[in-house]
Amino acid sequence: MITGLLIGLPFVFALLLLFTKGDGVKRVALTASVIEFILCIVAYYFLRQQQATGNEDARLFINIGWVSSIGVNFNVALDGISMVLVLLTCFLIPLIILCGYEKKQEHPSYFYALILFMQMALIGVFVARDGFLFYIFWELALIPIYFICLIWGGENRGTITFKFFLYTTLGSLFMLAALIYLYLNTSVGETGIHTFNIQALAEAGRGLNLTQQSCVFWGLFLAFAIKMPVFPFHTWQPDTYYNAPTQGTMLLSGIMLKMGTYGLIRWLLPMCPDALNYWGATVIGLSIISIIYASFMAIAQKDFKRLIAYSSIAHVGLIAAGVLVFLPLKENTEGITGAIVQMFSHGINVVGLFLIADIIFSRMNTFEMAKLGGIRNVAPKFAAFFLIIMMGSVALPLTNGFVGEFLLISGIYKYSAFAAGCAGLTIIFGAVYMLRGYQFIMLGETKSNTSLFTPLTKIETVMLVIISCAVIFFGVCPNLILDLVRSDVNALVREIKLK
Amino acid sequence: MIQLAWLIPILPLIGFLVIGLGGKKLSKKLVSFIGCGSVLAAFILSATIFFQLNGSSTVVKLADWINVGKLNVDFSFLIDPLAVVFMLIITGVGFLIHVYSIGYMKDDEKYDRFFAYLNLFIFFMLFLVMGDNYIVMFVGWEGVGLCSYLLIGFWFKNTEYNNAAKKAFIVNRIGDLGFLLGIILIYVTSNSLNFDAVFLHVHNNASNKEIYNLIGILLFIGACGKSAQIPLYTWLPDAMAGPTPVSALIHAATMVTAGVYMIARSAVIFVNAPIASEVIAIVGVSTALLAATIGLFQNDIKKVLAYSTVSQLGYMFLGLGVGAFTGGVFHVMTHAFFKALLFLGAGSVIHAMSGEQDIRKMGGLKKALPITHITFLIATIAISGIPPFSGFFSKDEILAHAYNHNKIYWMLGIIGSMLTAFYMFRLYFLTFHGGFRGTGEQKHHLHESPKSMTIPLVVLAVLAAGAGLLGIPNAHQHLFHEFLHPAFKSASVWIDDAPKHFSMDEGRLMFLAVLAASAAIYTAWLLYKKNNLVPIQNEIAISKFQKIIARKYYVDEFYDAAIRKPIDWVSEKSYKFIELRIIDALVNAIGNVVKWAASVFRLAQSGSVGFYMFAMTIAVLAMLFVKLF
Amino acid sequence: MSAIQIIPLNWYVTLSAILFALGVLGVLYRRNAIIILMCIELMLNAVTLLLVAFSAHHSDPTAQVFVFFIMAVAAAEVAVGLAILMMIYRNTKSIDIDILNKLKG
Structure with missing residues (x-):
């Protein structure tokens, strides 16, 4: 029940927003997202109870017929893994809405309606347990972000948004083909109808031979790889991040990117373990190349927003590698748990970094690092927040980035020591490009333009405080997330067996 | 009382939070009070624990942290003799340096920030040495790196300082990667990261030497970064950009010895890793020699001390490599006293000289700075290894073990200690003797430092002079050894690093070492006191060989050319070429193919509605015909 | 036997074929959009007749x-179709379909 509410509420508010005018828009949007967050906490509480007692809680899932003639059900459920991402979404959306609180925007009612609409679609993706439904939400999530980038983006937005849209839809197409293929291989049973149920799809997938599984594998992998993105499918990403309005960038990098990694865990692993085993070296290799390649790219950037964009590719590469090393017979739970934790942490950190970029841009009108410098003299508090978030991003212990990164690297280590060594380079390179950026922007003598850097406003301070606290809090208490996903990860281990 | 040990790191953390959040609202007095008070309280607690310890080892659990699969890591502390020794050094020397900083930093506008960072550092450092598993140790390990970064770049308006800070952080991170991989390998092999469990596992599976060698080398890479050993030592001399109390606390007394602590803590692993131990010994002795030779030609008072730190750390690693774990830790302690004293003395000199650091522009400071002079002299004698000052005993213990292990190490060690004695006395004579070589204004300004600075100097001088008595070799009781030995017995593994019974051999070795050091001191006296030699300003006159050494063997330049520049170059080029010209161009090319195809097919769209309808009709008819016939 | 059944079925078929052909020809020949719409109605009615x-x-x-x-369907189509035609007329002052060639590739 509550899962349905989580999906429905943002949609209702999005409709409501369309008819709201003036300043009220932002307030309504913020209220909506805060209510959603509270609802999400309630759901979290229910889920913890369910995990504690072991009785299935009927409030957490819905399974009703939808298009029964082709075996499509409206089947949504919240388990630990979904909960982490729903939590992330519900935590970030209020911040993203707050981020635009003091800015003048054209058509605010449409803008915020789109954000809430996007929230609905994202939560839908994370809770769907039906292939058809999953695909629908997957594509629904693309529509609002397309318009957000297209209408409110920077110069050159037309071409870039179009490229982004085409690229991701192309990926989804492969996924659709794979899902339909699996659907046609599900057992028919008494009713004579195939089904899109995730369990049935997974069983069908595992029943296929290696060649067939490989086709499914690549279909799904392409879709997810483009979304994350993984080298060499990443070229849409820096441009899109750069040209999208800040809030759009936050949505893209903070949450939407997790659709890809989540897809790997929920859809790719159970559907085609044998193919993953066979193609493992290739895709893990791609992920690790992503890490190193994107780090190099980040080092070469002269523009802070692009630097963050590339750093995001590097981090996601590590997450993907951590998921893909999941070879069931080796009981490799570290990698996948690390990936889930890191998805959560990366969402918070990258939003924090983009917020910082936005705060700088709103005052200095540039992202170019060479033109900045010495901001720390003028805005010491801002510098402190920047430092905390940056440390989260370079995975300093006691910040949220560390736990995930440590688990990921140990997971990869169990697969191959060499791969772990390469993946671990992110520890060094991350420090290189981040510290370089920090030094260029914050340290040194104050320049004529940066001396005019106005102090943080109240809302900016509130946001930075929330994000910084989250960075430290989840570094000190990662068990909040680890406890949540433990049973589900173990279930995944039990479920997936190689032939 | 021991159960309250978790308070020890928490106190400085509270200090950090109060000062950091209070910021400018707090008065300087209050800041100094909180800053010093929290460390003093931690020291008192540590001392109480020291007296109650009796060789026991206790695990104090603070909270759960990470629980995944078989990985169970808690915030818990291991209180055993080894940890307590380091806790006492950190809080004790740390407290003295905090007090010193009150005077040294009193005119700095970011006074509160400085104390906040120092307290944060103490917190992380205590975390490092108190953790009962490798991850908590790693927390402290990285945390002190962060503090070091913040404090080296404390005066962040200066680009050079910022570069030094960045360099320190990145070089450390290279080591950290090794350490992290080492930790992971430990975890993969023994399925735990708690010291007790790991060591027990190692003890029970001692035959698996290969993996322990690998672990040992990976851990040592981490130690190389933090403790400035070849090839990762280059950050430490640059780190002197930070305020002098920072150099004393972080880059001499405590943080840089973290590597020694880590290896001493993992003694059980290293005992089973002969190759790794050999590597440590070789790297240690080479670092000791290399840094000592560079120290000969440095003219910046802090740089000389920095290279001497690198060199002394080399000795500690030599000790660890040859199995003298107690000796290594002993040297950490004595080194903490005399090197902190040297740095604080140097700070006092710099303070008096209004920021001048070049010893060629000093001279004759003996009269103006009597207390600084005496204490500095004591520390100089201590580091040179003249009995009965502390440096002699600890260094001797290491060298004795080195001699038993391999005579070449011992010889190189003796040469290193000769060099040390020489450049330290060169520094001393140039600074405190002869005529004053600075400007008139500086001369007028010369003054002894305030009490807050001189009292720590005196306390440290007493310690530097007397601490060696804890470890008189071959006496009835080697106190330090007695105290530490339960720590190295962890997991029922007994490491035999007890000093050998007194033999004529060792007596001869000691005599030789003292003789060598005295000869070096005499030479220094001859050159710099008697002949009043002052290093010349321009470098043309010195020989090529000297120039190479004075330029630190061009190692920095080499790293720059071999690592930094290629990385920059590769990233620049691959961004411009691979990213934009190949991958992105390929993606766009696919789009262009579609565009081209569209431009061909679109001709069918004439735009005339009549034509469309005609086409539709024809198509329907065609379908009918196909179906019918 | 009702009146409809008295007339042989062939006649209905022929009539509706003729009506349908008229409709098709009208759609193809005429350029006035309203007449095209009417011709579509004619075709629909031809089919209706046949069905009845x-x-x-x-x-x-x-x-x-x-x-x-x-x-x-026919009612809906006319409603939408005429509305579109109204808009076209307002914008172009004409309902000649040859003017509507904006979709030319």
């Missing part, structure tokens, strides 16, 4: 369901 005739002859009411369906 068959329904009556075979005494099967199923076909009449289709008839209602077609009427509903």
Whole structure:
């Protein structure tokens, strides 16, 4: 029940927003997202109870017929893994809405309606347990972000948004083909109808031979790889991040990117373990190349927003590698748990970094690092927040980035020591490009333009405080997330067996 | 009382939070009070624990942290003799340096920030040495790196300082990667990261030497970064950009010895890793020699001390490599006293000289700075290894073990200690003797430092002079050894690093070492006191060989050319070429193919509605015909 | 035997074929959009007629369901179609379909 509410509420508010005018828009949007967050906490509480007692809680899932003639059900459920991402979404959306609180925007009612609409679609993706439904939400999530980038983006937005849209839809197409293929291989049973149920799809997938599984594998992998993105499918990403309005960038990098990694865990692993085993070296290799390649790219950037964009590719590469090393017979739970934790942490950190970029841009009108410098003299508090978030991003212990990164690297280590060594380079390179950026922007003598850097406003301070606290809090208490996903990860281990 | 040990790191953390959040609202007095008070309280607690310890080892659990699969890591502390020794050094020397900083930093506008960072550092450092598993140790390990970064770049308006800070952080991170991989390998092999469990596992599976060698080398890479050993030592001399109390606390007394602590803590692993131990010994002795030779030609008072730190750390690693774990830790302690004293003395000199650091522009400071002079002299004698000052005993213990292990190490060690004695006395004579070589204004300004600075100097001088008595070799009781030995017995593994019974051999070795050091001191006296030699300003006159050494063997330049520049170059080029010209161009090319195809097919769209309808009709008819016939 | 059934089925078929052909030709020949719309109606009505005739002859009411369906569709189509034509006329002052060639590739 509550899962349905989580999906429905943002949609209702999005409709409501369309008819709201003036300043009220932002307030309504913020209220909506805060209510959603509270609802999400309630759901979290229910889920913890369910995990504690072991009785299935009927409030957490819905399974009703939808298009029964082709075996499509409206089947949504919240388990630990979904909960982490729903939590992330519900935590970030209020911040993203707050981020635009003091800015003048054209058509605010449409803008915020789109954000809430996007929230609905994202939560839908994370809770769907039906292939058809999953695909629908997957594509629904693309529509609002397309318009957000297209209408409110920077110069050159037309071409870039179009490229982004085409690229991701192309990926989804492969996924659709794979899902339909699996659907046609599900057992028919008494009713004579195939089904899109995730369990049935997974069983069908595992029943296929290696060649067939490989086709499914690549279909799904392409879709997810483009979304994350993984080298060499990443070229849409820096441009899109750069040209999208800040809030759009936050949505893209903070949450939407997790659709890809989540897809790997929920859809790719159970559907085609044998193919993953066979193609493992290739895709893990791609992920690790992503890490190193994107780090190099980040080092070469002269523009802070692009630097963050590339750093995001590097981090996601590590997450993907951590998921893909999941070879069931080796009981490799570290990698996948690390990936889930890191998805959560990366969402918070990258939003924090983009917020910082936005705060700088709103005052200095540039992202170019060479033109900045010495901001720390003028805005010491801002510098402190920047430092905390940056440390989260370079995975300093006691910040949220560390736990995930440590688990990921140990997971990869169990697969191959060499791969772990390469993946671990992110520890060094991350420090290189981040510290370089920090030094260029914050340290040194104050320049004529940066001396005019106005102090943080109240809302900016509130946001930075929330994000910084989250960075430290989840570094000190990662068990909040680890406890949540433990049973589900173990279930995944039990479920997936190689032939 | 021991159960309250978790308070020890928490106190400085509270200090950090109060000062950091209070910021400018707090008065300087209050800041100094909180800053010093929290460390003093931690020291008192540590001392109480020291007296109650009796060789026991206790695990104090603070909270759960990470629980995944078989990985169970808690915030818990291991209180055993080894940890307590380091806790006492950190809080004790740390407290003295905090007090010193009150005077040294009193005119700095970011006074509160400085104390906040120092307290944060103490917190992380205590975390490092108190953790009962490798991850908590790693927390402290990285945390002190962060503090070091913040404090080296404390005066962040200066680009050079910022570069030094960045360099320190990145070089450390290279080591950290090794350490992290080492930790992971430990975890993969023994399925735990708690010291007790790991060591027990190692003890029970001692035959698996290969993996322990690998672990040992990976851990040592981490130690190389933090403790400035070849090839990762280059950050430490640059780190002197930070305020002098920072150099004393972080880059001499405590943080840089973290590597020694880590290896001493993992003694059980290293005992089973002969190759790794050999590597440590070789790297240690080479670092000791290399840094000592560079120290000969440095003219910046802090740089000389920095290279001497690198060199002394080399000795500690030599000790660890040859199995003298107690000796290594002993040297950490004595080194903490005399090197902190040297740095604080140097700070006092710099303070008096209004920021001048070049010893060629000093001279004759003996009269103006009597207390600084005496204490500095004591520390100089201590580091040179003249009995009965502390440096002699600890260094001797290491060298004795080195001699038993391999005579070449011992010889190189003796040469290193000769060099040390020489450049330290060169520094001393140039600074405190002869005529004053600075400007008139500086001369007028010369003054002894305030009490807050001189009292720590005196306390440290007493310690530097007397601490060696804890470890008189071959006496009835080697106190330090007695105290530490339960720590190295962890997991029922007994490491035999007890000093050998007194033999004529060792007596001869000691005599030789003292003789060598005295000869070096005499030479220094001859050159710099008697002949009043002052290093010349321009470098043309010195020989090529000297120039190479004075330029630190061009190692920095080499790293720059071999690592930094290629990385920059590769990233620049691959961004411009691979990213934009190949991958992105390929993606766009696919789009262009579609565009081209569209431009061909679109001709069918004439735009005339009549034509469309005609086409539709024809198509329907065609379908009918196909179906019918 | 009702009146409809007296007339042979062939006649209905022929009539509706003629009506349908007229409609097709009208759509193809005329350029006035309103007349095209009317011709479409003509085709629909031809089909309706045929359906009714068959329904009556075979005494099967199923076909009449289709008839209602077609009427509903036709009504909707006219409503939308005429609205579009109104807009076209307002914008171009003409309802000649040859003007509407904006979609030319």
